[in-house]
Amino acid sequence: MKKKYLISIEALHLIAGFSLIASGVLVYFIDGVEMALSWAIFGAMYISMCDVGEKEMSDEKLKHVSHLVRRLFGYLGALFSVALLLFYINKVFL
Secondary structure (H helix, E strand, O other), X not given: OOOOOOOOHXXXXXXXXXXXXXXXXXXXXXXXXXXXXXXXXXXXXXXXXXXXXXXXXXXXXXXXXXXXXXXXXXXXXXXXXXXXXXHHHHHHHO
C-alpha cells in the first residue's frame, strides 16, 4: 500500500518554484536585475522539476533512500523559498 504524504513532492517543487520567482520580482527593487533574474531562473528550475511522477512510483522506490532525501530537500526548498519570499515582502513593503 502506498504511503500518503501531507504534501506531494510535485506540490513542494511548485511551492518552492513560484515563491522563488516572486522573490525574484521583489528583489529587483532591492538589488536590481541581476539578482532578480538569478532567483527567477532558480524558481523556474524548481517548477520544471515538479513532474517527478511520485504517484506512479512503486512502494520500493518510494522507500528508497534517494527518494526520501529528495522528499526532505523538497520540504526544505519549499520552506526556505517561502521564508525568502516573506523576507523580501517585508523588505519591499514594510
